[in-house]
Amino acid sequence: MKVLVAVKRVVDYNVKVRVKADGSGVETTNVKFSMNPFDEIAVEEAVRLKEAGKAQEIVVVSIGPAQAQETLRAALAMGADRAILIQTDEAVEPLAVAKLIAAIAKREEIGLAILGKQAIDDDSNQTGQMLAALLGWPQGTFASKLALEEGRAVVTREIDGGLETVSLALPAVVTTDLRLNTPRYASLPNIMKAKKKPLETTFAVDLDVDIAPRLVTLKVEEPPKRKAGVKVADAATLVDKLKNEAKVI
Amino acid sequence: MAVLVLAEHDSALLSPATRTTVTAAQELGSGSVHVLVAGKGATEVASAAARITGVEKVLHADAPAYEQGLAEPLTALILSLAENYDAILAPATTFGKNVMPRVAALLDVMQISDIVAVKAPDTFVRPIYAGNALATVQTKDKRKVITVRTTAFSPAEEGGSASVETVAPAADPAQSAFVGREVVKSERPELTAARIVVSGGRGLGSKENFVLMEKLADALGAAIGASRAAVDAGYAPNDFQVGQTGKIVAPDLYIAVGISGAIQHLAGMKDSKVIVAINKDEEAPIFQIADYGLVGDLFTELPKLCELLSNR
Numbered sequence: 001m002k003v004l005v006a007v008k009r010v011v012d013y014n015v016k017v018r019v020k021a022d023g024s025g026v027e028t029t030n031v032k033f034s035m036n037p038f039d040e041i042a043v044e045e046a047v048r049l050k051e052a053g054k055a056q057e058i059v060v061v062s063i064g065p066a067q068a069q070e071t072l073r074a075a076l077a078m079g080a081d082r083a084i085l086i087q088t089d090e091a092v093e094p095l096a097v098a099k100l101i102a103a104i105a106k107r108e109e110i111g112l113a114i115l116g117k118q119a120i121d122d123d124s125n126q127t128g129q130m131l132a133a134l135l136g137w138p139q140g141t142f143a144s145k146l147a148l149e150e151g152r153a154v155v156t157r158e159i160d161g162g163l164e165t166v167s168l169a170l171p172a173v174v175t176t177d178l179r180l181n182t183p184r185y186a187s188l189p190n191i192m193k194a195k196k197k198p199l200e201t202t203f204a205v206d207l208d209v210d211i212a213p214r215l216v217t218l219k220v221e222e223p224p225k226r227k228a229g230v231k232v233a234d235a236a237t238l239v240d241k242l243k244n245e246a247k248v249i
Numbered sequence: 250m251a252v253l254v255l256a257e258h259d260s261a262l263l264s265p266a267t268r269t270t271v272t273a274a275q276e277l278g279s280g281s282v283h284v285l286v287a288g289k290g291a292t293e294v295a296s297a298a299a300r301i302t303g304v305e306k307v308l309h310a311d312a313p314a315y316e317q318g319l320a321e322p323l324t325a326l327i328l329s330l331a332e333n334y335d336a337i338l339a340p341a342t343t344f345g346k347n348v349m350p351r352v353a354a355l356l357d358v359m360q361i362s363d364i365v366a367v368k369a370p371d372t373f374v375r376p377i378y379a380g381n382a383l384a385t386v387q388t389k390d391k392r393k394v395i396t397v398r399t400t401a402f403s404p405a406e407e408g409g410s411a412s413v414e415t416v417a418p419a420a421d422p423a424q425s426a427f428v429g430r431e432v433v434k435s436e437r438p439e440l441t442a443a444r445i446v447v448s449g450g451r452g453l454g455s456k457e458n459f460v461l462m463e464k465l466a467d468a469l470g471a472a473i474g475a476s477r478a479a480v481d482a483g484y485a486p487n488d489f490q491v492g493q494t495g496k497i498v499a500p501d502l503y504i505a506v507g508i509s510g511a512i513q514h515l516a517g518m519k520d521s522k523v524i525v526a527i528n529k530d531e532e533a534p535i536f537q538i539a540d541y542g543l544v545g546d547l548f549t550e551l552p553k554l555c556e557l558l559s560n561r
C-alpha cells in the first residue's frame with residue numbers, strides 16, 4: 001500500500017509571531033520556518049507502518065513556495081521515499097489544499113493519507129476532513145493510535161470526553177494528534193541520502209485545480225494585551241486577594 | 250433564509266456548547282435559527298433544543314447511524330438539508346471540528362474555523378498563530394460553514410418553545426464503524442464550562458503528585474486542566490489538555506500550578522477573568538499574564554492553600 005503524507009512549512013512553533021504594523025498579516029521575514037509539528041508526527045507514523053511491512057511506499061506532498069523543498073527533504077530524511085511540491089507563492093486555503101492533495105492521491109492510487117490535525121499557523125483544523133470528503137473516504141481525525149488490519153484502519157481518537165475508537169474501510173484519511181508517536185530525529189547519513197531521493201515539482205494548473213481564495217483577510221491585529229499583575233507574599237495573601245479584591249471565590 | 254445549528258449531545262443531554270452556538274447563529278442575523286438533532290432515541294435532546302430561546306424549529310433525525318456522532322453519516326444528513334440554509338454552524342469542539350469541514354468541502358465552501366466574533370453576516374474574527382493574532386475574514390462563498398469558539402459567546406437561554414419536526418435519515422455511507430469509547434465520568438464541572446479551573450503542569454512531577462490538583466479542585470469546586478507536558482508524561486488524561494491544540498477555557502478564575510506559560514498553553518486560557526500562577530521560577534513567562542503570582546514550591550504552597558480554602 002502507498003501512503004501519502006501532507007507536510008506544511010510553517011513558522012516554527014518557538015517563534016513569537018508579531019503582527020505587521022499595517023495590519024496585513026504577521027511578520028514572516030527573517031523568521032525561522034519548520035515542518036508543522038503535527039506533520040512530523042504524520043511522517044513518523046507512515047515510516048513506522050513501512051518498517052512494520054504494512055506500507056510499501058511513502059509519498060510526501062507539500063503546497064507552498066520553493067523553500068518548502070526543505071520541508072519535503074526533512075520528511076525524506078525521516079524515511080519518506082518520494083516528494084511532490086505543488087509550488088505557489090500565494091497563500092493556499094485548506095479547501096484548495098485538500099483539492100490539490102486529492103488530485104495527487106487519485107493519480108498515485110493512495111491507500112492511506114495521513115495529515116496533521118492542525119497547521120499551527122492558520123489553526124484551521126480542516127484540511128484532512130476536507131480531503132476525506134472530496135475523495136469519498138472515511139476519516140479518523142485526532143488520532144492517538146493507528147492500527148492497520150485486513151483492509152481497515154482502526155483509529156483511536158482524542159475527543160473532548162476522553163478517547164474513542166473507530167474502524168474505517170480503507171482507503172481512508174487519518175489526522176494526527178500529539179500523542180500518536182514521538183517523531184525521530186533524522187540521522188546525518190539519512191539527511192545525505194534524502195538529497196538524492198526524487199522530488200517532483202508541479203503546479204496547481206497542471207492538476208487542473210482552482211486555488212483562488214474564498215476568504216478575504218480584511219485585517220490582522222494583535223489581541224488585547226494582558227498586563228502582569230502582582231506577586232503575592234504567601235498563600236494566605238493569595239486567598240485574601242481572591243476573596244476580597246478579585247471576588248472570585 | 251435560515252441558519253442551521255448542528256446539536257452536540259450524548260443521546261441524553263444537549264451540550265452547553267450547542268447553546269453558545271445558537272447565540273452565534275442569532276448574531277448572523279439571517280433570520281430563523283433551526284437546530285438539527287441527529288441521534289438514536291434522542292427525543293429528550295430534541296425537546297431540550299426546542300426550549301432554547303430564539304430557536305424556531307428543531308429538526309430531529311432518528312437512525313442507528315447517528316447514535317455515535319460519526320462524521321460520515323452526519324455529513325450525508327446535513328448535505329440533504331443544506332440547500333435550505335445559508336449558514337451551517339457547529340461548536341468548535343472535537344465533535345464539530347470532525348464533522349463540519351467534511352460538510353464544507355462537499356458544499357465547495359471554505360470553512361471559517363473557531364470564530365470569536367461576528368462582524369457582519371459574511372465577516373468574522375478568528376484567532377490564528379495560537380491566538381497571537383486575530384484575523385478578520387470576509388467570505389465570498391454563498392453558503393457559510395462555521396465552527397464557533399464557545400468561550401466567546403454566551404449560552405442562549407431557556408424559555409423557547411420551538412416545533413420539533415422529524416426529518417428523514419440520509420443514506421448511510423457505512424464506511425466507518427464505532428468500536429468503543431473511554432469516557433471518564435466525573436463529579437467535577439466540565440472543563441470548558443467551569444467557573445473555576447485549576448491546571449497542573451510538568452512541575453507536579455508525577456501522576457501520584459497530580460492528586461494535589463484534585464485536592465485543590467475539591468476545595469474550590471473547580472474543574473481540572475493540564476499542560477501538554479503533564480498529559481504527555483501521563484500525569485493527566487488527554488482530555489485535560491488546555492491550549493492551542495487542546496481545550497479553550499475562559500473561567501472566572503484559572504490557577505496554573507507548575508506550568509511555565511508556553512504560548513501554546515496561554516492560547517487556551519489567557520481569556521480567563523482572573524489568572525493565578527504558582528511557580529518556583531520567578532522568571533516563568535506565566536507570571537507575565539498572571540493577575541496574582543505566587544513564587545514558591547508547589548509542594549509546600551498547595552497544601553497550605555488547600556487548608557486555607559477549606560477553612561474559608
Ligand SMILES: Cc1cc2nc3c(=O)[nH]c(=O)nc-3n(C[C@H](O)[C@H](O)[C@H](O)COP(=O)(O)OP(=O)(O)OC[C@H]3O[C@@H](n4cnc5c(N)ncnc54)[C@H](O)[C@@H]3O)c2cc1C
Nearest residue numbers: 450451452476477478492493494495507508509514529547
Ligand atoms: C504543536 C504543539 C502544540 C502544543 N499544544 C499545546 C497545548 O495545547 N497545551 C499546552 O499546554 N502545551 C502545548 N504545547 C507544548 C508547549 O510548547 C509546552 O511545552 C508546554 O506547555 C509546557 O508544559 P509545562 O509548562 O507543564 O512544562 P514546563 O515548560 O517544563 O514547565 C514546568 C514549570 O514548572 C515549574 N516547577 C517545577 N517544579 C516546581 C515546583 N516544585 N514548584 C513550583 N513550580 C515548579 C518550573 O519552574 C516550570 O516553569 C504544544 C507544543 C507544540 C509543539
Ligand SMILES: Nc1ncnc2c1ncn2[C@@H]1O[C@H](COP(=O)(O)O)[C@@H](O)[C@H]1O
Nearest residue numbers: 006007063115116118119124125126127
Ligand atoms: N500547504 C500545505 N501543504 C501541505 N500540507 C498541508 C498544507 N496545508 C495544510 N496541510 C495539511 O493539513 C493539515 C491541517 O491543516 P489545517 O487544516 O490548515 O489546520 C496539516 O497538518 C497538513 O498535514
